[in-house]
Amino acid sequence: MIAPFRRYDCDMTPTPAPRPRLRVGFLLARRFTLSAFANFVDVLRLAADEGDRSRPILCSWQVIAQDSAPVRSSCGVTVGPEEKLGDPSRFDYIVVIGGLIDEGGLPPEEIAFLRRAATARVPLIGVCTGAFILHRAGLMQGYRCCVSWFHHDDFLEQFDGLVPVSDRVFVEDRDRLTCSGGASSAHLAAHLVDRHVGRAAARKSLHIMIIDEAMAADDPQPGLPLDLKTRDPLVRRALLHMQQNLDAAPGVGEIAARLGVSRRKLERHMREALGLSPAAAFLKVRLAHARFLLARPGHSVTRIAAEAGFCDVSHLIRVFRQHEGTTPEAWRQANAAQRAPV
Known part of the structure; x- marks a missing residue:
């Protein structure tokens, strides 16, 4: 990652770079969905700096894991973690990127990290089938949850008595945020950028990504009735x-x-x-x-x-x-x- 920009005083003494307004940590499930991860990260990247220079000034993002082993996505492309798990409170949000239902998941150490984050009141985000992972970890009781219409029945089969929201782009319920994946992860990321950095930065990111306008949480998912x-x-x-x-x-x-x-x-x-x-x-x-x-x-x-x-x-x-x-x-x-x- 490119080092944060640093200012210099008149005596050329470096002053610490300002803390990013939005700090996000990513946990990638085995066989995670690459597009959902890339869309989320690109919104942060484009909002973090002026122009398209990608310096993590206003936003920062790290892929974290229990070890340094690359994580393979559902399409076969691997992504290498940048940091060990550490203290979850160094992030404003921790995002779990899910993927293939039958093969995706997180190791026990990363599930324990999510539970520590919840105890520390760090908001947790489930993207794509990341919501499934949060539910299995016991971190969604009493929360509304969004899943893709494509996985609506899969969710009902795995979690008796829990009816997910499958007609909205994303759902924010207190310190839990969930979205259906794909392009909706860009809209959820833009929602966070709007809140922490500003609406202009969120719009800039989406426009550069050739997305006409931000979708709100209550906008409908395209898909089956x-x-x-x-x-x-x-x-x-x-x-x-x-x-x-x-x-x-x-x-x-x-x-x-x-x-x-x-x-x-x-x-x-x-x-x-x-x-x-x-x-x-x-x-x-x-x-x-x-x-x-x-x-x-x-x-x-x-x-x-x-x-x-x-x-x-x-x-x-x-x-x-x-x-x-x-x-x-x-x-x-x-x-x-x-x-x-x-």
Whole structure:
């Protein structure tokens, strides 16, 4: 890491560099998600210095671990820790970056470090499946928790009686912060920069990263509508395939073929799991994506129709009116009025 900038008095005596306004320590789980980590760090890096010089002046960040062994991410790239665990109170926040559910985790020494941090009242952040790790460590009792819609059912399977927030970008509940991972980690990092460094620095980071504007905690996650929850693995794979191919609008037979099952089997599983035909479920997914885009500025209804898999604007308006009781543009205006500050 580049050494902190130091000032010199007239007699050339160096004076200590000012303490960063935001100090963050990262714990990386085995097979962690590289993009979630990189997005978080880059927001800090870009906010820490003037221009794009990356000096850790206003923000500092360290990867910490029980030893110096590199940690392998889910994509195979390794990251080497910079510091041993030490005193958790030297950080303003400690961030756990999760990854693959079946393979990710932290060694016992790092779990003990997190518990010491909680005792010292250092806020803990779970990114991606980092929330799972915090829960397993017994550090989320009584707290609201955010996970990706993609991992909603996985969370329910592992933690009985705990219902996560899967329709928001991130959740801040006192000294626990959790987010769904991916791009949302940039928005959570920008939220912290806004608080400790300033709004201009947060906006600068996001703009350099080609992110139009910061998303607030209560902004919705893009993804599947939550009324399509199921534990049926075949149906979950089918829904994910639909969500990832909105603009191509694959037919039921094509989806079944991609999943290696017959059309009849897919239809039977969808009816039993959701009470819907595949076509009806796909329409729900497309409408959910249309609502998500309508809630964001800068998307014309024409563009939304194309991105959500509708034939044209007329098709979107007709279907939207049938299901929402209003037109897309009227829905957008009502949503904007509801979200406007009082």
